[in-house]
Amino acid sequence: MTIHGTEATDGQHGGRKTVSGATFELYEDEAGQYRWRLVHDNGNIIADSGEGYASPQKAKQGIESVKRNAPDADIERK
Numbered sequence: 001m002t003i004h005g006t007e008a009t010d011g012q013h014g015g016r017k018t019v020s021g022a023t024f025e026l027y028e029d030e031a032g033q034y035r036w037r038l039v040h041d042n043g044n045i046i047a048d049s050g051e052g053y054a055s056p057q058k059a060k061q062g063i064e065s066v067k068r069n070a071p072d073a074d075i076e077r078k
Contacts (some may be wrong), residue, residue, distance in 0.1 A: 002066060021040060021041050022039070022040050022041065022046055023039050024037070024063050025037050026056060026059050026063070029052055031052060033052025033054065034052065034054070034055060034058065034059040034063060035048065035049045035051075035059060036048065036049045036059050036060075036063050037049070038066075047066070049062055061077055
């Protein structure tokens with residue numbers, strides 16, 4: 001399942017639909033938890049959820065949170 005805007009789309013373009021050069025992919029892991037990853041068109045994983053969610057809906061909320069809260073996030077060097 002891929003996420004485009006606030007819509008979920010299954011089965012398009014090999015399970016991926018491109019948005020601005022990257023695609024959010026929502027998947028179920030081996031433990032039955034739902035996770036997301038942001039994949040660039042070149043196949044590189046740009047970001048991932050870092051945690052499993054109990055339902056696809058909760059994982060989608062995580063994606064929407066990233067999209068809403070980090071479009072212009074500062075870079076902090078440590």
